[in-house]
Amino acid sequence: MARAIPLLAILALLVGALPARAESMVTEQTTLVARAVNAVEELRSQPNLQKAITAKLTHARAVLIVPNMYKGGFLFGGAYGVGILLTRDARGGWSGPAFYSVTSASFGLQAGLEDSADILVIMTEGGLSAIMHNRLKLGVGAGVAVATIGAHAGAATTTNGGADIYAFATSFGAYGGASLEGSVIEPKPAWNASYYGGHPTPRQILIARTVNNPQANALRDALAE
Numbered sequence: 001m002a003r004a005i006p007l008l009a010i011l012a013l014l015v016g017a018l019p020a021r022a023e024s025m026v027t028e029q030t031t032l033v034a035r036a037v038n039a040v041e042e043l044r045s046q047p048n049l050q051k052a053i054t055a056k057l058t059h060a061r062a063v064l065i066v067p068n069m070y071k072g073g074f075l076f077g078g079a080y081g082v083g084i085l086l087t088r089d090a091r092g093g094w095s096g097p098a099f100y101s102v103t104s105a106s107f108g109l110q111a112g113l114e115d116s117a118d119i120l121v122i123m124t125e126g127g128l129s130a131i132m133h134n135r136l137k138l139g140v141g142a143g144v145a146v147a148t149i150g151a152h153a154g155a156a157t158t159t160n161g162g163a164d165i166y167a168f169a170t171s172f173g174a175y176g177g178a179s180l181e182g183s184v185i186e187p188k189p190a191w192n193a194s195y196y197g198g199h200p201t202p203r204q205i206l207i208a209r210t211v212n213n214p215q216a217n218a219l220r221d222a223l224a225e
Contacts, residue, residue: 028191029099029191029194029195030195030215032067032082032084032099033084033097033215033216033218033219034218035067035068036065036067036084036097036219037218037219037222038067038117039065039066039067039117039119039170040065040119040219040222040223041222042117042170043117043119043168043170044225046170049149049168052149052166052168053119053121053168056121056123056166057121057223059123060088060121060122060123061087061088061122061123061124061125061127061128062085062086062087062088062122062127062128062131062206063085063086063088063119063120063121063122063223064083064084064085064100064102064119064120064122064131064185065083065084065086065117065118065119065120065219066081066082066083066102066117066118066119066120067081067083067117068081068082068116068117069081069102069116069117069118069169071116079102079103079104079183080101080102080103081101081102081118082099082100082101082102082188082191083099083100083101083102083118083120083185084097084098084099084100084219085097085098085099085100085131085132085202085206086098086206086219086220086223087128087206087207088223092224093220093224094219094220094223094224095205095206095207095209096196096205096206096209096211096212096213096216097195097205097213097216097219098187098192098202098205098206099187099188099191099192099195100131100185100186100187100188101185101186101188102118102183102184102185103183103184103186104183104184116169116170117169117170118167118168118169118170119167119168119169120146120165120166120167120168121165121166121167121168122164122165123163123164123165123166124164126164127164127165130164131165131185132187132202132203132206145162145163145164145165146163146164146165146166146167147163147165147166147167148166148167148169149166149167149168149169187202189201192205195213196211196212196213197211198211
């Protein structure tokens with residue numbers, strides 16, 4: 001209990017650092033999808049990541065993009081972001097986005113505030129099943145191997161082979177990318193409902209693909225490049 005109060009305070013500060021809430025949920029979602037396009041392009045512009053991320057996306061089963069992952073704290077650390085999950089079919093076509101929250105907490109020698117774009121490239125069916133499962137906690141009983149590759153990793157294309165999920169980040173700052181370990185990933189049903197209308201489940205969006213929003217075409221094109 002002694003750790004709960006400062007940890008909650010840190011997470012409150014992180015949420016407070018997010019951009020001001022837009023007038024409608026749809027505006028927030030369309031803005032997030034547009035930011036996801038920028039995040040993909042930014043990661044692909046990193047000299048040490050170009051080959052690695054392009055190679056992984058070519059064979060990916062799915063991808064989870066968090067355009068703004070806010071990380072901060074002093075000893076007690078926390079991170080928060082909203083991400084979008086898309087799946088890739090056998091023909092290389094990408095689904096529409098399903099919305100997820102990503103949160104984590106940690107304890108140790110850390111200080112500062114950081115904002116980075118994080119992309120989880122999911123290579124296996126097992127990795128996708130783990131991500132889609134409610135309240136997945138990466139690295140804790142998830143049964144999947146996660147490899148972290150940062151913007152300054154010189155051997156990104158030759159190390160960590162065979163992982164279920166590859167985590168790419170534009171900024172490794174005070175946290176060294178470690179915030180993804182132990183992250184809790186949960187679906188955001190209200191965001192999905194507002195973006196598509198009705199109440200589609202993540203499975204309907206990502207697997208059955210019974211709903212579509214043309215606004216996501218630019219993101220699908222960016223992933224397919």
